[in-house]
Amino acid sequence: xxxxxxxxYRSAQQPGRDDFAxxxxxxxxxxxxxxxxxxxxxxxxxLTPLAVVALAGIASGKQNPAANPMAPTxxxxxxxxxxxxxxxxxxxxxxxLVHQSLAGNGSVTARVTSLTGSVLPGQVPRGVTPPRGPQPxxxxxxxxxxxxxxxxxxxxVLATPGHGVRMQWNYTGxxxxxxxxxxxxxxxxxxxxxxxxxxxGYDSADGSHWAKIGTATLAGLPRAVQAGLFVASPQYVTATxxxxxxxxxxxxxxxxxxxxxxxxxGGQPGATWSTGNIGAASVVAGxxxxxxxxxxxxxxVCVGKRKAPAGGLARSGGTFRVREYGxxxxxxxxxxxxxxxxxxxxxxxxxxxxxLGALYIAAEYRRGLIRTTFAASPRRGRVxxxxxxxxxxxxxxxxxxxxxxxxxxxERRLHSGGWVSSVYPVWSLTSAxxxxxVVGTAGLLAVAAILALSAGxxxxxxxxxxxxxxxxxxxxxxxxxILPQGPADWLLRLTPAAAxxxxxxxxxxxxxxxxxxxxxxxxxxxPWTGFAVSCAWAAAALGLAIYLLRRRDA
Amino acid sequence: MxxxxxxxxxxxxxxxxxxxxxxxxxxxxxxxxxxxxVLIAGVGALAxxxxxxxxxxxxxxxxxxxTGIQLGQAAVAVLAVLAVSGEYSSGMIRITLTAMPRRLTAxxxxxxxxxxxxxAAGAIATAGSVLAGRFILPGxxxxxxxxxxxxxxxxxxxxxxxxxxxLYLALIALFSLGLATAxxxxxxxxxxxxxxxxxxxxxxxxxxxxxxWHHRLQEWGPMTAGLAIQATRNLKALPTGxxxxxxxxxxxxxxxxxxxxLVLRLRDA
Numbered sequence: 001x002x003x004x005x006x007x008x009y010r011s012a013q014q015p016g017r018d019d020f021a022x023x024x025x026x027x028x029x030x031x032x033x034x035x036x037x038x039x040x041x042x043x044x045x046x047l048t049p050l051a052v053v054a055l056a057g058i059a060s061g062k063q064n065p066a067a068n069p070m071a072p073t074x075x076x077x078x079x080x081x082x083x084x085x086x087x088x089x090x091x092x093x094x095x096x097l098v099h100q101s102l103a104g105n106g107s108v109t110a111r112v113t114s115l116t117g118s119v120l121p122g123q124v125p126r127g128v129t130p131p132r133g134p135q136p137x138x139x140x141x142x143x144x145x146x147x148x149x150x151x152x153x154x155x156x157v158l159a160t161p162g163h164g165v166r167m168q169w170n171y172t173g174x175x176x177x178x179x180x181x182x183x184x185x186x187x188x189x190x191x192x193x194x195x196x197x198x199x200x201g202y203d204s205a206d207g208s209h210w211a212k213i214g215t216a217t218l219a220g221l222p223r224a225v226q227a228g229l230f231v232a233s234p235q236y237v238t239a240t241x242x243x244x245x246x247x248x249x250x251x252x253x254x255x256x257x258x259x260x261x262x263x264x265x266g267g268q269p270g271a272t273w274s275t276g277n278i279g280a281a282s283v284v285a286g287x288x289x290x291x292x293x294x295x296x297x298x299x300x301v302c303v304g305k306r307k308a309p310a311g312g313l314a315r316s317g318g319t320f321r322v323r324e325y326g327x328x329x330x331x332x333x334x335x336x337x338x339x340x341x342x343x344x345x346x347x348x349x350x351x352x353x354x355x356l357g358a359l360y361i362a363a364e365y366r367r368g369l370i371r372t373t374f375a376a377s378p379r380r381g382r383v384x385x386x387x388x389x390x391x392x393x394x395x396x397x398x399x400x401x402x403x404x405x406x407x408x409x410x411e412r413r414l415h416s417g418g419w420v421s422s423v424y425p426v427w428s429l430t431s432a433x434x435x436x437x438v439v440g441t442a443g444l445l446a447v448a449a450i451l452a453l454s455a456g457x458x459x460x461x462x463x464x465x466x467x468x469x470x471x472x473x474x475x476x477x478x479x480x481x482i483l484p485q486g487p488a489d490w491l492l493r494l495t496p497a498a499a500x501x502x503x504x505x506x507x508x509x510x511x512x513x514x515x516x517x518x519x520x521x522x523x524x525x526x527p528w529t530g531f532a533v534s535c536a537w538a539a540a541a542l543g544l545a546i547y548l549l550r551r552r553d554a
Numbered sequence: 555m556x557x558x559x560x561x562x563x564x565x566x567x568x569x570x571x572x573x574x575x576x577x578x579x580x581x582x583x584x585x586x587x588x589x590x591x592v593l594i595a596g597v598g599a600l601a602x603x604x605x606x607x608x609x610x611x612x613x614x615x616x617x618x619x620x621t622g623i624q625l626g627q628a629a630v631a632v633l634a635v636l637a638v639s640g641e642y643s644s645g646m647i648r649i650t651l652t653a654m655p656r657r658l659t660a661x662x663x664x665x666x667x668x669x670x671x672x673x674a675a676g677a678i679a680t681a682g683s684v685l686a687g688r689f690i691l692p693g694x695x696x697x698x699x700x701x702x703x704x705x706x707x708x709x710x711x712x713x714x715x716x717x718x719x720x721l722y723l724a725l726i727a728l729f730s731l732g733l734a735t736a737x738x739x740x741x742x743x744x745x746x747x748x749x750x751x752x753x754x755x756x757x758x759x760x761x762x763x764x765x766x767w768h769h770r771l772q773e774w775g776p777m778t779a780g781l782a783i784q785a786t787r788n789l790k791a792l793p794t795g796x797x798x799x800x801x802x803x804x805x806x807x808x809x810x811x812x813x814x815x816l817v818l819r820l821r822d823a
Contacts, residue, residue, distance in 0.1 A: 055757065058767040341762040348753055355745035362741070366643055461582075462741035463635050467628045470748045474756060475625055481759035482621070487604050521760050 051345030094279030106266015136162025140257030339505025357452030440502025598683030619687030718783030735814025
């Protein structure tokens with residue numbers, strides 16, 4: 001018996017190309033050829049901007065006192081301590097100043113040997129224990145200021161109890177110098193030199209070794225400026241969200257500093273130091289009804305039961321003891337976020353995008369197309385990855401256009417509705433914050449679509465998948481407003497709703513104490529960290545979906 | 555009773571029986587109802603666990619223990635949407651309408667069965683969350699002092715809030731059923747339904763909107779108006795009274811059922 005050679009059968013068909021690009025192309029073809037989906041995606045891309053712009057129209061600030069803190073109200077004048085800074089932004093410019101005129105170039109030097117302070121007695125809500133000692137951002141230092149008008153340009157080098165020596169200028173500028181608190185044992189030497197528009201700040205621990213902290217250019221600084229010593233003591237602010245009511249307290253504080261070795265180079269010979277409050281005197285220590293309190297302007301506040309030492313300057317030889325009640329030199333920070341609120345209109349578009357993401361795979365299961373898909377491309381994980389890329393990219397692109405169109409219009413409408421732009425900035429699309437809002441909106445929608453796709457692959461039913469994702473992404477935002485602070489913060493940290501933090505529309509400054517309540521649309525995580533939480537959910541869901549796709553029959 | 559009427563009543567009874575058989579033999583029904591009960595009772599228990607007296611004694615503890623309704627209603631909506639959209643996607647609807655050519659009777663039978671099932675499961679869930687509140691709240695300091703009260707269905711307002719929450723769930727089921735009958739596709743129906751429910755509270759909770767619009771939205775939003783039934787304290791602060799609020803939701807449900815009935819009558823299945 002002989003055996004011939006057997007030629008194994010080979011199909012004459014060319015093997016199909018199994019690269020990922022073709023998989024992407026086929027998934028894109030599936031998406032764009034279903035008319036309903038394309039219409040739904042265009043609808044979703046339109047819904048977000050329409051909702052946001054419509055909401056901006058009904059978010060009128062006319063009846064909201066927070067919309068314009070400078071405007072007089074029915075019960076009294078506007079906030080006395082808010083001024084308009086050199087950049088057009090609202091600022092707090094309220095402090096005690098010991099100053100001399102400085103014509104032309106020169107420098108001012110001083111040593112700070114002590115900075116103490118305390119929270120003044122006031123309405124303290126239950127469960128709040130204000131910290132003892134001075135405020136971390138109490139300020140004692142030297143300043144060069146264009147004039148004594150609140151809101152004028154300045155540069156300062158200052159010591160703080162909690163954040164070391166800083167150089168600050170024009171309210172928003174802030175650079176760190178020597179760390180550590182001030183005491184007699186570790187005194188801080190501070191120096192500012194002026195050369196034209198340029199102010200340079202230095203600090204030193206011993207008065208002989210100076211280190212440059214930074215340089216500030218104050219555009220349009222007049223020839224004659226005011227230079228000297230100052231003290232300010234910001235309010236202690238605390239807010240806790242409750243169920244029915246929120247506990248909110250603003251406690252007045254005081255700070256006292258001791259300066260010596262004060263010298264001014266370039267001043268008028270023989271000039272003396274003048275003193276005074278910049279901004280309206282807002283806080284006076286002393287009993288309510290005291291004669292001193294009665295003489296004060298209407299917007300001043302009297303605190304305390306006993307008469308405390310008055311704010312001001314006590315000078316003995318070369319030692320200056322300066323005390324101030326309240327005040328700050330800093331950007332004005334609001335807690336109300338109208339832009340963030342109207343951007344919540346994104347949730348309408350989000351539901352549409354979530355529906356699309358879930359249907360993108362659930363429809364294949366319903367029609368049985370999924371079996372054809374897997375027959376053509378047996379590597380199931382790659383199929384789902386291709387779907388995720390297609391739905392993510394399409395959603396991102398469509399939403400980016402929508403958000404970029406909606407945000408400027410919504411900002412204009414808020415502005416014309418009474419929300420003053422000095423407190424509620426109109427971000428340009430190229431600014432970091434504007435970019436964050438627009439790209440973040442598109443990003444959170446894309447991530448929600450991928451999450452919905454994964455849920456659709458796991459549950460295989462569109463209704464269940466859509467509901468699960470909507471409950472996971474949107475309901476935490478609703479519950480976070482009604483729950484007390486603790487659980488509310490955790491909801492916004494752990495659920496994919498954390499990504500909505502990217503839409504916060506008011507600026508935050510680390511040098512200003514601010515309160516963060518979900519009630520005000522504030523998120524506990526940093527915006528991009530919150531986005532990462534949302535991405536982690538999508539990645540975990542996608543991983544689970546791929547695992548189950550491989551394990552289960554289609 | 556005239557013969558025609560008796561025949562119609564008989565047809566409805568048979569239709570209800572058929573719908574009941576369909577609903578109870580679909581595995582998703584049990585899962586969804588279980589999810590609903592767990593969500594309502596579980597979230598209610600969690601919400602009452604985190605509140606403390608004397609820090610916040612003047613809480614509306616009844617409303618608080620019923621917080622879970624806000625999540626549980628999503629499961630009810632899915633159940634109601636699937637009851638009709640599921641038939642459209644599988645083609646079952648043509649068999650249903652062949653067996654019961656009076657389409658409105660078929661829709662009425664679906665509504666009756668769904669409402670009955672949701673009322674029963676909702677009663678269990680609501681009773682569970684009130685009971686949880688009754689046992690958890692005294693441990694957190696709500697012992698009856700400082701204007702706090704111990705949850706009891708014997709109190710008129712608590713009974714109204716609890717019974718009203720059960721009715722609320724049934725109305726959500728009818729609303730979703732009507733919407734799904736009009737829209738047919740399950741994905742589209744549930745998306746529209748969840749949008750109508752959740753968008754209004756999301757936007758009005760952050761109090762930056764113009765007060766008139768804020769009030770208007772809360773007054774007419776199906777969820778914000780309907781959940782007014784849960785309030786037992788500070789009723790003057792509500793956009794609508796408890797029962798008128800539930801009435802607003804009933805209007806939404808009636809409107810959706812009307813639209814669904816019209817589409818069912820006029821369009822090919």
